[in-house]
Amino acid sequence: MSFIKINNLTKEYNTANESVLAINNVTASIESNEFLSVMGPSGSGKSTFLTAIGGLSHPTKGEVIIDDMNIFGLGADKLAKYRREYIGFIFQSFHLLKYLTVKENTMLPLAISDLTKGEKEERCTQIFSKVGLENKVHRMVDELSGGEQQRVAIARALVNEPLILLADEPTGNLDTKTGESIMELFCNLNEEGRTIIVVTHDKKVEGYGKRSIYFKDGQIIN
Numbered sequence: 001m002s003f004i005k006i007n008n009l010t011k012e013y014n015t016a017n018e019s020v021l022a023i024n025n026v027t028a029s030i031e032s033n034e035f036l037s038v039m040g041p042s043g044s045g046k047s048t049f050l051t052a053i054g055g056l057s058h059p060t061k062g063e064v065i066i067d068d069m070n071i072f073g074l075g076a077d078k079l080a081k082y083r084r085e086y087i088g089f090i091f092q093s094f095h096l097l098k099y100l101t102v103k104e105n106t107m108l109p110l111a112i113s114d115l116t117k118g119e120k121e122e123r124c125t126q127i128f129s130k131v132g133l134e135n136k137v138h139r140m141v142d143e144l145s146g147g148e149q150q151r152v153a154i155a156r157a158l159v160n161e162p163l164i165l166l167a168d169e170p171t172g173n174l175d176t177k178t179g180e181s182i183m184e185l186f187c188n189l190n191e192e193g194r195t196i197i198v199v200t201h202d203k204k205v206e207g208y209g210k211r212s213i214y215f216k217d218g219q220i221i222n
């Protein structure tokens with residue numbers, strides 16, 4: 001059984017005037033320790049696919065099985081535990097809390113954790129040096145540039161040392177050099193055994209992955 005198994009996944013969004021079929025009966029398997037690039041035109045369903053794996057948006061139909069758990073069949077508490085233990089999510093639009101500092105945002109996933117205060121501090125120090133934010137730790141996030149905010153979002157996704165890293169256009173707001181260093185960081189995490197799934201439009205970013213899938217109109221076309 002694959003580490004991540006998506007069976008006949010369908011996601012329909014209902015807005016005031018229309019219903020949108022964002023994912024149309026998709027079946028896919030992703031092995032543990034894969035580094036997968038997810039490509040496809042705007043609106044093809046990539047972010048929706050990622051949020052389903054992250055346990056963030058309930059499918060209309062179908063299942064997402066991770067490590068033998070049918071995640072949308074878990075109760076709310078267990079689903080939250082799944083997200084905490086398995087998932088680091090880098091959102092396309094960051095989702096940072098603007099009235100908190102860089103450090104406070106990054107530490108949010110550690111709020112419920114068995115780590116000691118010292119261990120949490122150590123984690124933060126390490127991650128800030130990896131993403132190059134060591135000099136901005138006490139800044140409010142709305143006083144940062146777009147690229148810096150993106151790096152805070154990356155730090156927050158990694159601080160829990162998740163088994164699965166889901167990244168939605170993680171380098172979209174970064175200069176070439178910072179983007180490359182973030183992708184190298186993802187490669188190192190993958191070598192440590194973590195499963196990485198990156199949504200991107202960028203061929204260079206795709207090149208860091210070991211396999212690619214392509215979405216079109218809510219379906220995987222290869």
Ligand SMILES: Nc1ncnc2c1ncn2[C@@H]1O[C@H](COP(=O)(O)OP(=O)(O)OP(=O)(O)O)[C@@H](O)[C@H]1O
Binds near residue numbers: 015045046
């Ligand atoms: N919350 C929502 N409510 C209604 N429709 C939505 C919602 N989120 C996404 N959609 C629609 O679902 C479809 C797939 O969207 P999705 O965000 O998954 O695409 P995407 O491939 O990530 O696109 P992009 O590359 O622009 O980020 C689109 O038609 C989009 O308009």
Ligand SMILES: [Mg+2]
Binds near residue numbers: 046048168
């Ligand atoms: Mg998207």
